[in-house]
Amino acid sequence: TPAGLPGLFSGYDQRVRDLLATPAAGEAYFSPVEEVSGETWAHGRVVLVGDAAHASSPNMAQGVAMAVEDAQVLAEVLTTGGDTEHLLQQYVQRRLPRTRWVQRQTHQRDRTRSMPPTVRNIALRYGAKGLYERGYAPLRDLP
Known part of the structure; x- marks a missing residue:
């Protein structure tokens, strides 16, 4: 979740941590990586x-x-x-x-x-x- 981002990036440069502290970081969208496969192209x-x-x-x-x-x-x-x-x-x-x-x-x-x-x-x-x-x-x- 977005709330866990600061902890995951705690060792990163201060600029990254500042970015994650902005309100926009709370609006981050997370989803699994999707794949498209099929033979009908x-x-x-x-x-x-x-x-x-x-x-x-x-x-x-x-x-x-x-x-x-x-x-x-x-x-x-x-x-x-x-x-x-x-x-x-x-x-x-x-x-x-x-x-x-x-x-x-x-x-x-x-x-x-x-x-x-x-x-x-x-x-x-x-x-x-x-x-x-x-x-x-x-x-x-x-x-």
């Missing part, structure tokens, strides 16, 4: 892209990147010509594996939040580089 000649089609936890910071990739792949597919509805289904089938992979990665990262802080801190201190490299390696390839 296209219906007829209408298609969803980005978070509207496949939103995930923000822990990988891939929201904009996935939306830009969607636009790139959609443009590539549509320029091949043919039936638009069929082309939109091709776009969805081409994007599903990559967006599903990102969502699986975010699920794995979200699970670290429930680890005891001591264990999590040690694991991240010594394994962060490898986690980062494995976690982003597939995204280095073009979509």
Whole structure:
């Protein structure tokens, strides 16, 4: 709840604590992180892209990147010509594996939040580089 924020951030810079002491901090909205998944991104000649089609936890910071990739792949597919509805289904089938992979990665990262802080801190201190490299390696390839 908003009332618990000052305690959670007590070790932070005074500017952060001052911000949390303002009346607006009491109006903070808290909710679980929502995810959008499904395979119906296209219906007829209408298609969803980005978070509207496949939103995930923000822990990988891939929201904009996935939306830009969607636009790139959609443009590539549509320029091949043919039936638009069929082309939109091709776009969805081409994007599903990559967006599903990102969502699986975010699920794995979200699970670290429930680890005891001591264990999590040690694991991240010594394994962060490898986690980062494995976690982003597939995204280095073009979509």
